[in-house]
Amino acid sequence: MQEQEIIRNPFRELASLPSGADLENNLFRRVFLVNVGRIDRADRRKVLAKTKVNLFAKLYRQKMQKLKHIYKEVEAAHLFHIDLCDAVYPSGYDKLLRELGEALDSYKVIDRLKFDSLRRIQDPSENADQLKKQFLGRCGSIVRRAGSKLDRIRSYSMQLGELPDLNSSSFKVVVAGAPHVGKSSLVSNLTNRKLEIGTYPFATKRINAGDIVSGGTRILVFDTPGLLDRPLERRSSIEKKCVAALRYLSDFIIFLTDPTERAGYPMTYQWAILDSVRTMMPATKLITISTHADEVPGPLAPSNYISNKTGYGIPELKQKIIDEAREWYAGRRGPFSYRYAHGPSKPQSGHL
Ligand SMILES: Nc1nc2c(ncn2[C@@H]2O[C@H](COP(=O)(O)OP(=O)(O)OP(=O)(O)O)[C@@H](O)[C@H]2O)c(=O)[nH]1
Numbered sequence: 001m002q003e004q005e006i007i008r009n010p011f012r013e014l015a016s017l018p019s020g021a022d023l024e025n026n027l028f029r030r031v032f033l034v035n036v037g038r039i040d041r042a043d044r045r046k047v048l049a050k051t052k053v054n055l056f057a058k059l060y061r062q063k064m065q066k067l068k069h070i071y072k073e074v075e076a077a078h079l080f081h082i083d084l085c086d087a088v089y090p091s092g093y094d095k096l097l098r099e100l101g102e103a104l105d106s107y108k109v110i111d112r113l114k115f116d117s118l119r120r121i122q123d124p125s126e127n128a129d130q131l132k133k134q135f136l137g138r139c140g141s142i143v144r145r146a147g148s149k150l151d152r153i154r155s156y157s158m159q160l161g162e163l164p165d166l167n168s169s170s171f172k173v174v175v176a177g178a179p180h181v182g183k184s185s186l187v188s189n190l191t192n193r194k195l196e197i198g199t200y201p202f203a204t205k206r207i208n209a210g211d212i213v214s215g216g217t218r219i220l221v222f223d224t225p226g227l228l229d230r231p232l233e234r235r236s237s238i239e240k241k242c243v244a245a246l247r248y249l250s251d252f253i254i255f256l257t258d259p260t261e262r263a264g265y266p267m268t269y270q271w272a273i274l275d276s277v278r279t280m281m282p283a284t285k286l287i288t289i290s291t292h293a294d295e296v297p298g299p300l301a302p303s304n305y306i307s308n309k310t311g312y313g314i315p316e317l318k319q320k321i322i323d324e325a326r327e328w329y330a331g332r333r334g335p336f337s338y339r340y341a342h343g344p345s346k347p348q349s350g351h352l
C-alpha cells in the first residue's frame with residue numbers, strides 16, 4: 001500500500017472555541033468569587049482590587065493563549081482549504097483569519113489596561129474599588145466584542161469542520177458534471193461509500209469521498225456538487241466546492257453527462273460545462289461518460305455509457321480507473337517523487 005501524506009482540514013478545531021457567553025460567565029464568576037485573607041483594613045481594598053485585576057487579566061490571557069494553536073493551524077491552511085473556506089465563510093478566509101486573530105489577541109488590550117489600572121490603584125489618592133470596577137467594566141466590553149467574533153466563527157464551524165483532508169499521495173479521481181446527472185450514484189456504485197442520491201438538482205452540497213482498493217492500489221474517488229455553465233465570480237458557494245475539488249484533488253476527471261436531459265440541462269449546455277472544466281484543467285486526464293444507459297435506445301459502448309440503475313458499464317469503468325491509478329503510481333519515483341515534492345496537482349487558470 002502507498003504511503004499516505006495527509007494535509008488535515010485546518011478548520012476542524014474551530015468547534016472547540018469557547019462561545020462568547022462561556023467566556024464572560026466563567027471569567028467574571030471566578031474573579032467575583034476571589035477574596036483575600038485577613039489583612040489590615042486600610043490596605044484590604046487595594047489588595048483585593050489588585051488581586052482581582054491581576055487574576056482577570058491572567059485567566060483571560062491563559063484562555064486565549066491556549067487557543068493560539070487553532071489560529072496557527074488556520075493560518076497555515078493549504079490553498080485547497082482556503083478556496084473551500086472562501087466558499088463557506090461570509091467574506092471568505094481572510095476575514096475568518098482576521099476575526100480569529102483579533103479575538104485571540106484581545107488579551108493584549110486587557111494586559112495594557114491591567115498595567116494602567118494597577119498603577120493607579122497603587123496611588124493612595126485613588127479609589128481602588130472604583131478603579132477595579134472600571135477595569136472589569138472595560139474588560140467586559142472587550143470580552144463581549146471578542147466573544148461575538150468567536151460566536152460568528154463557531155456558527156460556521158460545522159460546515160468548515162466537515163471539509164475534507166487533502167491526501168497528496170493517493171491517486172485522486174473527481175467525478176463532475178451538471179446537477180442531477182448521476183455523480184453521487186456513480187461514486188456509490190464504484191466505492192464502499194453510500195452517498196445520498198438526490199430527488200432534486202444540487203442535492204450534493206459538499207465534497208464526499210469513497211475509495212477503491214485493488215491489490216495494494218488505493219484510489220480516492222470524490223463526489224462533487226453539480227456545476228452550471230457560468231464564470232467563477234457568478235458561481236454559488238456550492239459550485240465553488242466542485243471547482244476547488246477539480247483544482248486541487250483531480251489526478252483524473254470523470255465528467256458525467258445525462259443524455260436524457262431529464263434534469264433540464266440540454267446536451268449543448270452540458271458540453272459547455274465540459275469545455276469550461278477542460279479550460280480550467282488542461283493538463284489533467286479527463287474522460288466523459290454518459291449515465292442512464294438503461295434509458296438510451298440502441299447498442300451502446302460500455303466505455304462511454306454506464307447505468308447506475310442496472311450496473312451496465314460500471315465494472316469496465318472501475319477497471320479503467322484502476323489502470324489509470326497503476327500508471328500514475330508507476331510514474332512516480334516512490335513517495336518522494338516530483339509530484340509529491342511539489343504538493344498536489346497545481347491549479348490551472350481558466351474560465352472557471
Ligand atoms: N435510470 C437511471 N437513473 C439514474 C442513473 N444515475 C442516476 N440516476 C437517478 O438520477 C437522480 C440523480 O442522481 P444523483 O446520483 O443524486 O445525481 P447527482 O449528479 O449526484 O446530483 P446532484 O448532487 O444534485 O448534482 C436520482 O434519482 C438517481 O436515481 C442512471 O444511470 N439511470
Ligand SMILES: [Mg+2]
Nearest residue numbers: 183184203204
Ligand atoms: Mg450528488
